[in-house]
Amino acid sequence: xxxxxxxxxxxxxxxxxxxxxxxxxxxxxxxxxxxxxxxxxxxxxxxxxxxxxxxxxxxxxxxxxxxxxxxxxxxxxxxxxxxxxxxxxxxxxxxxxxxxxxxxxxxxxxxxxxxxxxxxxxxxxxxxxxxxxxxxxxxxxxxxxxxxxxxxxxxxxxxxxxxxxxxxxxxxxxxxxxxxxxxxxxxxxxxxxxxxxxxxxxxxxxxxxxxxxxxxxxxxxxxxxxxxxxxxxxxxxxxxxxxxxxxxxxxxxxxxxxxxxxxxxxxxxxxxxxxxxxxxxxxxxxxxxxxxxxxxxxxxxxxxxxxxxxxxxxxxxxxxxxxxxxxxxxxxxxxxxxxxxxxxxxxxxxxxxxx
Amino acid sequence: xxxxxxxxxxxxxxxxxxxxxxxxxxxxxxxxxxxxxxxxxxxxxxxxxxxxxxxxxxxxxxxxxxxxxxxxxxxxxxxxxxxxxxxxxxxxxxxxxxxxxxxxxxxxxxxxxxxxxxxxxxxxxxxxxxxxxxxxxxxxxxxxxxxxxxxxxxxxxxxxxxxxxxxxxxxxxxxxxxxxxxxxxxxxxxxxxxxxxxxxxxxxxxxxxxxxxxxxxxxxxxxxxxxxxxxxxxxxxxxxxxxxxxxxxxxxxxxxxxxxxxxxxxxxxxxxxxxxxxxxxxxxxxxxxxxxxxxxxxxxxxxxxxxxxxxxxxxxxxxxxxxxxxxxxxxxxxxxxxxxxxxxxxxxxxxxxxxx
Numbered sequence: 001x002x003x004x005x006x007x008x009x010x011x012x013x014x015x016x017x018x019x020x021x022x023x024x025x026x027x028x029x030x031x032x033x034x035x036x037x038x039x040x041x042x043x044x045x046x047x048x049x050x051x052x053x054x055x056x057x058x059x060x061x062x063x064x065x066x067x068x069x070x071x072x073x074x075x076x077x078x079x080x081x082x083x084x085x086x087x088x089x090x091x092x093x094x095x096x097x098x099x100x101x102x103x104x105x106x107x108x109x110x111x112x113x114x115x116x117x118x119x120x121x122x123x124x125x126x127x128x129x130x131x132x133x134x135x136x137x138x139x140x141x142x143x144x145x146x147x148x149x150x151x152x153x154x155x156x157x158x159x160x161x162x163x164x165x166x167x168x169x170x171x172x173x174x175x176x177x178x179x180x181x182x183x184x185x186x187x188x189x190x191x192x193x194x195x196x197x198x199x200x201x202x203x204x205x206x207x208x209x210x211x212x213x214x215x216x217x218x219x220x221x222x223x224x225x226x227x228x229x230x231x232x233x234x235x236x237x238x239x240x241x242x243x244x245x246x247x248x249x250x251x252x253x254x255x256x257x258x259x260x261x262x263x264x265x266x267x268x269x270x271x272x273x274x275x276x277x278x279x280x281x282x283x284x285x286x287x288x289x290x291x292x293x294x295x296x297x298x299x300x301x302x303x304x305x306x307x308x309x310x311x312x313x314x315x316x317x318x319x320x321x322x323x324x325x326x327x328x329x330x331x332x333x334x335x336x337x338x339x340x341x342x343x344x345x346x347x348x349x350x351x352x353x354x355x
Numbered sequence: 356x357x358x359x360x361x362x363x364x365x366x367x368x369x370x371x372x373x374x375x376x377x378x379x380x381x382x383x384x385x386x387x388x389x390x391x392x393x394x395x396x397x398x399x400x401x402x403x404x405x406x407x408x409x410x411x412x413x414x415x416x417x418x419x420x421x422x423x424x425x426x427x428x429x430x431x432x433x434x435x436x437x438x439x440x441x442x443x444x445x446x447x448x449x450x451x452x453x454x455x456x457x458x459x460x461x462x463x464x465x466x467x468x469x470x471x472x473x474x475x476x477x478x479x480x481x482x483x484x485x486x487x488x489x490x491x492x493x494x495x496x497x498x499x500x501x502x503x504x505x506x507x508x509x510x511x512x513x514x515x516x517x518x519x520x521x522x523x524x525x526x527x528x529x530x531x532x533x534x535x536x537x538x539x540x541x542x543x544x545x546x547x548x549x550x551x552x553x554x555x556x557x558x559x560x561x562x563x564x565x566x567x568x569x570x571x572x573x574x575x576x577x578x579x580x581x582x583x584x585x586x587x588x589x590x591x592x593x594x595x596x597x598x599x600x601x602x603x604x605x606x607x608x609x610x611x612x613x614x615x616x617x618x619x620x621x622x623x624x625x626x627x628x629x630x631x632x633x634x635x636x637x638x639x640x641x642x643x644x645x646x647x648x649x650x651x652x653x654x655x656x657x658x659x660x661x662x663x664x665x666x667x668x669x670x671x672x673x674x675x676x677x678x679x680x681x682x683x684x685x686x687x688x689x690x691x692x693x694x695x696x697x698x699x700x701x702x703x704x705x706x707x708x709x710x711x
Contacts, residue, residue: 154665155669158662162655291484340469347481
């Protein structure tokens, strides 16, 4: 046993299995992948490109939502378990506003009758409403429990339980609803590569993710508020001692983080749908992005989103199909494998710093 | 102190003994074929076992695990796939029920070793986040993989119990007493383990992981083993669950169920193992009697009430009912032998959770 203890067997095993798994996965996708839906890259680069684009566009949406979670977690060490609930309410608000603007009567409004404002205004209103809710939650529950991480997690879990139930009571019984993209976005774009036609809406999601990322970078690295936030991430006590009103900074971060959840929800509701269960799904997505990427910088959220998006999209497309079914049902296992590989190498996440 | 035997240990042991006597005689006194035996007390024991595994980890190792529901779900799924026959969903292998029990325990414990190893270099709030992802991943796995049961899960498992258990619907008292005995054994096991060198090392790494590392303890290995022990106990809860409910479905282990078990542990108190059964009893009673109530003014259902109770407990008494009991009885009872670990969960999580 002493030999086992001295050799740190868990870490060694994790590292070697990580290397082997990555090499195997690359080899599989490149050359073999015979019993899959898509076939290997060397035979079918078109399918590979579609899968790659699917992964990257998913990463765009993942980044919008998870960057808000990472901002709050990185600065305040608050695991906001209600982040998914903010997403859920935000999506329904965006839906209700779009319905109200187009007199949809709770029916699906086709993209052709949606103009730019009828998409942008719902997204902004949803973000503003959730920013307000976030501020209330932060002031009422988070501010006075500062430093009690577990208690804050439990409080926000309680809030998420209440929100999930209240949404069923007040927003279309929690049933699935979706908004529509403006007409000019909802079409397929000829990429002139391998004869690919790809959804412009998905590319818009990616563009919005990149835009949010650039805006966050400018805010965090080129403005005074951002400088204070980064200082707070490094050492909030010292920042506070230097005369910075750290409570105001915390409130700003929480408001922006909550608004990003709602803006992501507006995008996600147009791309897929909103409904009961999306709260848990997006809490999980945010958690995974932050665990993989590590807290404390937006680069962590970028790396986490891209890795998680790619693994999700490739594992769904490039795994051998099972039984009489069309689909690779067990692809979710690869989310766990990704988590295990990253944590085996870096328990603090790819861009996280050991505290 | 004043010569009267109002010692905390004595008082608490008396209460525990009286409660144990009451539940031991309950089916004889009030009849076995009752709602209370099948749906309240048996469920209390089962959920209490699952919650005790969560509390063991949080109280003695500083690891708040949200994967315990996933682990008991895995155990129930393994059992269901092995024992069910004929038309049942899943693998319906129809093997010997005892073999199913052994395999359910072994596979669940093995998965717990894997889960524990992956999260073993993280602590505090990171551990909670990682184990929550385990829970949701296990849910998605069983929801989408049809060969193990798929969307609707496996039903009719109560027809394939070992002869010792019999048919829970026909003879509810048997399962009742089995769940009671397993609860007592699990409690005794945990009380024993935390006094062993291993248990003391766990408490050491809960409080001072860095110091324990420099003392030569392999902290990740200890965390993994603690998680495996908790996984073993969760697998027992899963087996008892599938016998009493007779079915397992993805909804058994969804996020709501994960949060429910956390609520049980928090209501009971994350610092004392006894709290698991106290919390389970409170939760199951509320669950059974407030189910159909609708909330005035704001609207919503039972879940809003549960959420509000949970919120109130976390705000008023973070150590749950057991913490409330400790506080209320402090003026009257001697402090010796309180039986609770000395470190408050909150501050420890705050200190050790600063980084993995």
